[in-house]
Amino acid sequence: MEGSSMRLSTRNQLNAKVTEVNLGEVMATVKVELPDGQTITSSITKEAALDLELAVGDAVVALVKSTEVMLGKE
Numbered sequence: 001m002e003g004s005s006m007r008l009s010t011r012n013q014l015n016a017k018v019t020e021v022n023l024g025e026v027m028a029t030v031k032v033e034l035p036d037g038q039t040i041t042s043s044i045t046k047e048a049a050l051d052l053e054l055a056v057g058d059a060v061v062a063l064v065k066s067t068e069v070m071l072g073k074e
Contacts, residue, residue, distance in 0.1 A: 012064035016040065021054050030054055032062055 016032035019039065028049035030042045040062055054060070 008063065010063045010065050014040070014062040014064065016060050016062045018054055018056055018058040018060055021049060021056065023049060028054075032060060034062075 014034055016034050018030060019033050020029075020031040022029045023046050026046055028044055028046045030044060030049060031039055032042065033039050042062065
């Protein structure tokens, strides 16, 4: 699908920048920074990280899909 724009059903799409990529034996952790400075850490397969050729500085979209959202307050 190179050159095309994929449409997704996921509504929580956050523009972010990769700040760290840590490749393990099977899994990878990728830290991204949102425009407001908050960070999100994603755990993905090592194969996916390599396929996406993720590198520090890359612009990405963090897609958040969950069956529940938990909140906390002191």
